[in-house]
Amino acid sequence: MIQDRYQLAFKLYPYARSADQDAAQPVRHPVVIMGGGPIGVATALDLGLQGIPVVVLDDHEGIGQGSRAICFAKRCLEIADRYGAGEAMLDKGVVWNLGKVFHDDRKVFEFNLLPEDGHKFPAFINLQQPYFEKFLVDRVRQAQADGAPIELRGKNRVDSVETHDDHVVLNITTPDGPYTIEADWLIGADGASSPLRGMMGLDFDGRVFEDSFLIADIKMDNEDFPTERWFWFEPHFKSGASTLLHKQPDGVWRVDFQIGWDVDRKHELQEENVRARLDAMLPGVSYDIVWTSIYTFQCRRMKQFRHGRVIFAGDAAHQVSPFGARGANSGMQDVDNLGWKLGLVIGGKAPDALLDSYHEERAFGADENILNSTRSTDFITPKSKVSHVFRNAVLDLAEHHAFARPLVNSGRLSVPCVYDGLSLTGEDALPGGPARSRPGSPCPDAPVPDGFLLGKLGGGFTLLTLNVDAPDTLDEGGITIKRLALSDVSGRLVERYLGDAQSAVYLIRPDQHVVARWDRFDDAAVRAALRRATAKG
Amino acid sequence: MPLNTQPNLAKPDDFYAQLIATHDGLSEDESASLNARLILLLANHIGDPAVLQEALNTARAGAA
């Protein structure tokens, strides 16, 4: 029997018997993904769009109810856009720029994310996680119709695995009983409590935060509340030690109360008790409760994201506190990073060692996210008296003194990390080039004559040339680099890619990170950088 | 520039008296808050991360 562990918002992949269940011998698949959350489905899209057959196994038949993530960052949307799902998210999402910070009954200050122009996507959108996931699954359906070899199998629960040097055996339970398949590669995208980690006896160490948060997503037909992020430290209405109010689509608002460690979850989740907190905060306002939940969190990661033929991604590999919206956002960067590497290794175009760089780069990213979200958490929920005193001193000063405002930390919102100095990152030979597009960085978007730069980069390696000549294609060890030529560049492109230089050549990876850059085309240097970026150097 | 641990206050007795007087009439908790605000103001004024780190280390050396 397979019992649902949560209710579904969208039933998108109902159980259907697969031919594998009737096969005499376990069928072998190139890639199997365990877990059909956002990270599993996005991985399937990345690989499937490359033409690599992939099977996703999920123990439910669709997307869980309850929003969890609401804040999706620019880089995450850019990645989704690479897979063809970004525009649907942007259309549905709520764009916000203004945030207000309160302490007790005083507004301490407000901030504006000051969106920079010349990007296809804004710094953030708010969107209920089930929509985010649904747009990914919708895109899978479209890709399947176009021939992408992706299979989503609902109510397929992985119960055990046997790992071998060159494959993994998976034992699966379905409503029709058990069956077994094999995978050349297994991706563990089975979430924060990853059963796969447990099956393999792998560690997941980190720090537990002793606090609970009560989420209430409420629907208000009240346009008086602006599209802003409001955060209270020690609010006068006393509904929590801190409280967040943030707008989502469909007239829904996320309210998040910090309610302490020793709480009786059942009691707190009773509607009248949730309403008591909400009514104190929103006196006289009428609302419907859409979803409630209590969460606690940890900041931790696996020591190794790769274990031979098994690779972990998303919450299964790392978990952060929600402050800063770094969970799904960083999981999508895992997918972006893993997809092309696995594609090249499966295609025999890069050595197996390329996959070790997945751990190197994404564990580096996870550490950065854990550091940031731990710092936010320590500010929001001070763990000692002196820490509390300093926190409130910062808030007191911030009201009147600009210097203290950057110290206020109600969540440092997710930005992608730069792979500075890591194994695949090549040379910076562009004197005067802007820091933000240095080797290791994700390419900043910019307007180009008919659209935006990132949309022109394509799925392979790109040689971006600005005001300088180079061959249209280059072949190196079975990999083709395609040139994207821009001439007479001005404005944002100069600011983001040339700086003080007159011309530039960028070698860009399939995940849109810069490998290396130069002030002119040098055939040998480009080839060496490509070898380095594919672990052949 | 390293942390200056040589005498730098023109009128040390005056400053010391001002510092104590600033806390007049405050409860222990209020004084702790005042000290925290004072540290933050001074730290921002100094700015230099190396100097601040040295000051933190020097202050900590006096504790367990």
Ligand SMILES: Cc1cc2nc3c(=O)[nH]c(=O)nc-3n(C[C@H](O)[C@H](O)[C@H](O)COP(=O)(O)OP(=O)(O)OC[C@H]3O[C@@H](n4cnc5c(N)ncnc54)[C@H](O)[C@@H]3O)c2cc1C
């Ligand atoms: C309150 C809260 C707020 C958050 N806010 C944000 C935010 O604003 N922005 C952000 O980026 N992130 C946020 N997050 C984090 C975000 O929700 C997660 O990072 C994200 O869901 C991780 O996706 P995933 O695919 O790795 O895992 P999951 O979404 O957990 O998916 C794992 C999947 O694996 C399946 N599975 C499990 N076991 C098995 C098995 N044995 N066999 C088959 N399938 C299995 C599960 O059913 C599930 O479908 C928030 C999280 C919380 C709790």
